[in-house]
Amino acid sequence: MENGERRLRTVDLARAVGLSTQQVRNYEDAGVLPPAARTEAGYRVFGERHREALLTYRALQPGYGAVAATRIMRAVHDGDVAGALALVDAAHAALHEERAALRTASEALEALAGREVSAPPARSGDGRPGTPEPDGLRIGEVAALIGVRTSALRVWEAAGLLVPGREPGTGYRVYGPADVRDARVVRTLRRSHHLFDRIRPVLDDLRRAGSSAALRAAVETRGHALTARTRAMLAGAAALDAYLE
Numbered sequence: 455m456e457n458g459e460r461r462l463r464t465v466d467l468a469r470a471v472g473l474s475t476q477q478v479r480n481y482e483d484a485g486v487l488p489p490a491a492r493t494e495a496g497y498r499v500f501g502e503r504h505r506e507a508l509l510t511y512r513a514l515q516p517g518y519g520a521v522a523a524t525r526i527m528r529a530v531h532d533g534d535v536a537g538a539l540a541l542v543d544a545a546h547a548a549l550h551e552e553r554a555a556l557r558t559a560s561e562a563l564e565a566l567a568g569r570e571v572s573a574p575p576a577r578s579g580d581g582r583p584g585t586p587e588p589d590g591l592r593i594g595e596v597a598a599l600i601g602v603r604t605s606a607l608r609v610w611e612a613a614g615l616l617v618p619g620r621e622p623g624t625g626y627r628v629y630g631p632a633d634v635r636d637a638r639v640v641r642t643l644r645r646s647h648h649l650f651d652r653i654r655p656v657l658d659d660l661r662r663a664g665s666s667a668a669l670r671a672a673v674e675t676r677g678h679a680l681t682a683r684t685r686a687m688l689a690g691a692a693a694l695d696a697y698l699e
Contacts, residue, residue, distance in 0.1 A: 462500040471508045478508075485528030486511045507531075510697040517687030518545050526694065535698065542691060549687065553680055558648055559656045559673050565642035566635060566666040590619070590628040600638050610640050613650045615657060636660070 468475045481487050482498070487507045490498040507527065514523035522545055529538035597604045610616045611627075616636055618627040629637070636657055643653045663669035 460502060462504070464498050464500065467500045467504055467508070470505055471512070473508070481508065481511070484524055485531050486524055487527075488531045506697055510693045513693035514690040517683055517685075517690045518542075523690070530694075530698070538694075542694070546687065549680065549684065555652065555655060556673060556676055556680065558643060558652050559659060559669065561646060561648075562639045562643055562656050562660070563666055563670050563673065565639055590630040591634065593618075593627045593629070596629045596634055596637055599634065600641050602637075602641055606641075607637060610637070613654075615640050615650060615653060632661070635666075 462470070464475045464478050467473075468478045473481075478487075478500075479498070482490055482504075487500075487504050490500050490504065493499055511523055511527050514526060518526065522541060526538045526541045529535070529541065591599070593604050593607055597607055607616065611618065616633060618629045618633050620626065621628050639657060639660065640653055643656070659672065660666065660669050663672055
């Protein structure tokens with residue numbers, strides 16, 4: 455601690471930042487704070503730098519989370535500024551991936567806009583228009599409906615993207631309305647060069663939501679949350695930069 459710097463007891467620091475004395479001790483032990491000096495009696499002695507460290511940590515928490523914020527501050531106090539900044543970079547990269555996944559879901563919803571399949575086309579037992587069959591559509595009919603080859607549907611099924619039912623006795627694939635919807639989503643996203651690993655979570659979300667309208671609401675809510683987190687990360691990064699100075 456520099457000469458002339460105001461000395462703070464644990465209770466003084468706790469009151470200055472609105473924490474309990476035990477939280478202050480825990481934060482020092484975790485490396486969130488730089489090591490405190492000690493009196494001859496063993497009492498901790500803090501200073502302005504410790505107050506700034508706590509305020510920086512609390513500024514990092516909303517955007518980066520408590521675990522990452524702790525690791526960042528610990529790295530700084532260990533003298534590893536580059537490591538601390540790498541943790542910041544990793545958090546921003548993860549947020550970018552979340553945004554990319556959200557854009558993928560938005561593209562899928564655009565593909566479904568106004569094209570929800572409410573029921574399979576009516577056809578008779580011999581394949582001609584007539585009485586609706588409860589079993590759904592055959593693979594060739596789905597391929598023609600969405601404009602792909604039957605081989606593409608088989609590949610997507612092998613990748614776990616589509617899960618059509620099977621007709622009892624014959625074992626033929628049968629596609630219900632939700633299966634046709636999923637196939638349409640896959641076709642659109644593959645045309646935009648999305649990989650299967652990026653498409654699979656979109657389909658999982660769509661199936662959980664139950665409809666594109668429900669998923670659209672979830673995507674919108676998630677988008678607002680990501681925007682709020684981005685701003686929180688910017689505020690935290692600014693506080694960290696000031697602390698490093």
